[in-house]
Structures are given as structure tokens and as C-alpha cells.
Amino acid sequence: MNPLENLTLTAILEKANHQLKAELPFVLYNKPCSNQLIGLFQKNDSLHFVENFEEVGFVFAPFDGKRVFIPENQSENQTAYFEINSSLETDFNINLKEDTEAKIKFIKLVDKGIKGIESDEFTKVVLSRKEVIEVFHLDAMILFQRLLNEYPSAFTYCFFHPKVGLWLGAFSEQLLQLKGIDFQTAAVAGTQLNLDSEKIVWKSKEQQEQQLVTNFILDNVKTVSSNFTVSEPYTLKAGNVVHIKTDIKGTLKANSNLKELLELLHPTPAVCGLPTNNAKNFILASEGYDREYYSGFLGELNKDFSSQEKSTDLYVNLRCVKFEIASNLKMTKANIYVGCGITKESIPEKEWIETVNKSMTIKKILDLDI
Numbered sequence: 001m002n003p004l005e006n007l008t009l010t011a012i013l014e015k016a017n018h019q020l021k022a023e024l025p026f027v028l029y030n031k032p033c034s035n036q037l038i039g040l041f042q043k044n045d046s047l048h049f050v051e052n053f054e055e056v057g058f059v060f061a062p063f064d065g066k067r068v069f070i071p072e073n074q075s076e077n078q079t080a081y082f083e084i085n086s087s088l089e090t091d092f093n094i095n096l097k098e099d100t101e102a103k104i105k106f107i108k109l110v111d112k113g114i115k116g117i118e119s120d121e122f123t124k125v126v127l128s129r130k131e132v133i134e135v136f137h138l139d140a141m142i143l144f145q146r147l148l149n150e151y152p153s154a155f156t157y158c159f160f161h162p163k164v165g166l167w168l169g170a171f172s173e174q175l176l177q178l179k180g181i182d183f184q185t186a187a188v189a190g191t192q193l194n195l196d197s198e199k200i201v202w203k204s205k206e207q208q209e210q211q212l213v214t215n216f217i218l219d220n221v222k223t224v225s226s227n228f229t230v231s232e233p234y235t236l237k238a239g240n241v242v243h244i245k246t247d248i249k250g251t252l253k254a255n256s257n258l259k260e261l262l263e264l265l266h267p268t269p270a271v272c273g274l275p276t277n278n279a280k281n282f283i284l285a286s287e288g289y290d291r292e293y294y295s296g297f298l299g300e301l302n303k304d305f306s307s308q309e310k311s312t313d314l315y316v317n318l319r320c321v322k323f324e325i326a327s328n329l330k331m332t333k334a335n336i337y338v339g340c341g342i343t344k345e346s347i348p349e350k351e352w353i354e355t356v357n358k359s360m361t362i363k364k365i366l367d368l369d370i
Contacts, residue, residue: 012039012080013141020140020160020325025070027058029157029299030148031313032172035083037148041076047163048074053259056302059314060159060167063267063291064284068164069301084149102129103352109286110348116282117344124212125273125282127351128339130289131359135334135366140323144168146365154238155315157298167293169320170361172238175297176265180309181252183225183261187214188236188316189270189341190244191354200235200242205345207233210244212343213269216276217248220264224256238319241357258302258312270341271295271316293317294337319361336362 007015012028016039019026025042040058050059050067057075061067106129113125144158151170159167177184190206202210210233218230229249236245252261272295273279283291299314324333338355 007078007080009037009080009082012037012078013145015039015041015078016144016158016160017141020166023162025161025164027060027070027157027159028144029058029155032153032155035081035152037080037082039076039078039080040070040072041078042070043074043076045162046074047161050301053257053262054302056304058159058299059301060161060164060293060298061266061296062293063271063295064280067296068161070161072303082148084152099131102131105129105288106352106355107348109288110342110346110351112286113282113342114344114346114348117342122278122282123274124209124269124341124343125279126269126271126295126339126341127283128287128291128295128337129355130294131336131338133334133336133366135323135332137330138323138334138366139330140166140168140325143365150365151361154319155299159298164293166323166325167317167320168323168362168365169317171315171317171319172236173243173270173316173318175268175299175314175316176262176312177314178252178258178261178312182249183252184247184249185217185221185265186248187217187246187268187270188243189213191241191340191358193357194237194242202235202244205343206244208345209341209343210246212274214246214248216269216274217265221248221250221261224260224264225250225252227251238361241361262314266297267295268316271318271339273341291337292322294320294322295339319358321362334362334366 016026019041028039030037048069048071050069057069057072059067059069109127113127147156147170154170154172156170173188174186189210231247233244233246236243296317297314298317301312302310304310322335326332336359338358340351340354
């Protein structure tokens, strides 16, 4: 493994800007509750794909399709430690207006999903939408610093590849952590606004949705693993919303591997639905847009930390935004992705409101009037 080189925060952000200007791939990321920013800067613009999950580097996987990765052996590793800075300022303007047409379209989509459940096509489906906002004079690295400041308990990242685009995100949903043969994953579902002054109460619809995810994971991973432990469900804070979370731990069997485990886990019911194939086919045929890397996964792949065993640490790409970039490195449009789990008890209007609440995670760093 290439040793990590320590830089100042300013220097590592300048390095990222240089890569962006030169149209060279890079990723900056910060793990939950850490003040260490890690950078992986690819030395050429080649587009690499994961083949067998024995590769070493940073993987960026879409909801459906080939998994991109930045190979460690063709990149510079650098790191920086930082402190929360609440005084970040920049000069920008954003045009935002309520999109009634998008609301009507999404409500119709949810209605269609509920009808699919009633006709036994699937028991749950996760439906999403893309919100496009015009933006002016936004700087990618300033926005990334805002993410670091606003969401210190989240996995925060900035990923760029000229053939993939510029993506930023902040979220707490871990897909999988594997150290040696021991792994940890989580079932996360159910959503409501995080109102610090009120006690969180989960309704039956949200509890059932989360239990579906838990059962799916347990039923699937038992074929390749053993020695399970399952936590009691608890509330997870993710930006301005909260979810129900259950931690699941296990050990890979001797004849099993990371690739098999990931193929069983992704896509989970938290981003797709149940049964998986039926829900996925409905999503691809009905949503009317390409999710791209939204609801895929990303993170460290087979990192070797000195004397420790190889470690893989992957997260679900949920609260994220893709930017279109002008020639002066300023963004011109922000594509914000949000979704929600649909069950037989779903109410279309409320599901729309849930997506609006989730979009605030990204809109907050854009400094929108929400």
C-alpha cells in the first residue's frame, strides 16, 4: 500500500481542485465521527471497473451497472486533519422554485407502486426522483467543506471522474464493513423529521418497513456466513431526518468471499424493494430517469492497514448530489436525488413530503431558503 502523506486541509483541497481542472479522477472522503480527510488522486484519466472485488482502492458503484473504482496502485494517497469551521462563506446565487409538475408526477409514481403491491407484484418498492436546481458561482471544495462541517457524524465524500461526473454526499448508512473474515452490516429503513425537542415514536408502517430489510439481510447472508449477532432496533440520526437501524454481525464461511457477500446485499430492500428482481424491474421501467450512482455504494476496497488484515468499508450512496460543471470549474446545475420506501400502507402525499425532507440534507449546504 502507498503510505498516506499528511497535508494541511488547504493543501489537500487545492490538490483536488488541481485534479478537477486537469480532468483527473479523485476522491476525498471522511468517515463518520472522524476528523481525518483522506484523498486518493489518480495519476491518469483511465476508467477502471471492479471485476472480482479483489482490487484495492476506492469503489464507486451505481444502482445498476458496472462498478467504477480508483486503483490505489495508480494513485497518490494523501490525508489531512481538520477542525469544524462554522464561518465558511462564499458568494453564490441559486434559483429555486416549487415544482408542482414534479410533485404530481411523483405522486402518480407512488400510486402505481402501491397498485403493484396490491396486485402482489412485490411487497415493497423504493421509489425515487431527481430534483434539478440551477446554481451559479458555486465552488466544489467550499461545498465539500460545508458538508464536513454540517454532518460530522456522516460518511462524507467528493468523487470526480471526467467520465462519471462530480458527486458529493453525506450519509450514515453503512452497507458493509469486512475485516479479515468478520463483517458488519445494517438494516436501515423508516424515516421521519429529526425534531430534537420531541421523543421519536415509530409507527407500524415504519417498523414493518425496517423489519423487511432486516429479514432480507439475514435470509441472504446466512448462505455465506455464520455466527450471527443482531442488535435491537434503534434510532439513527441522518442530517435532518432519523431512521430505524439494526446492526448485524457475522463471519464469512471458509469457501465464501467479498464478491458473493456484496451480490447478496446489494441492492437491499432499503434502496430497491422486495422481491428484489420484481422491485428492481419496476424501478427501471417506471421511474423515468437514470439513478446512476444514487442508491449504489462506495468506499474503501481491500485496504491494507499495516499489520492489520485487509479491510473493506462501504456505504450506501443516498444523500447525494451530482453537479454539472462549467469550464471555469463552477457548477451550473445540481442534480439532487431522493427516494422513499413504499409499502401497502403508504400515502402518496406523505411520501412526497418525505422526499422533500430528505432533500434538505443537500440543500442546506447549498444555503437554499428552505
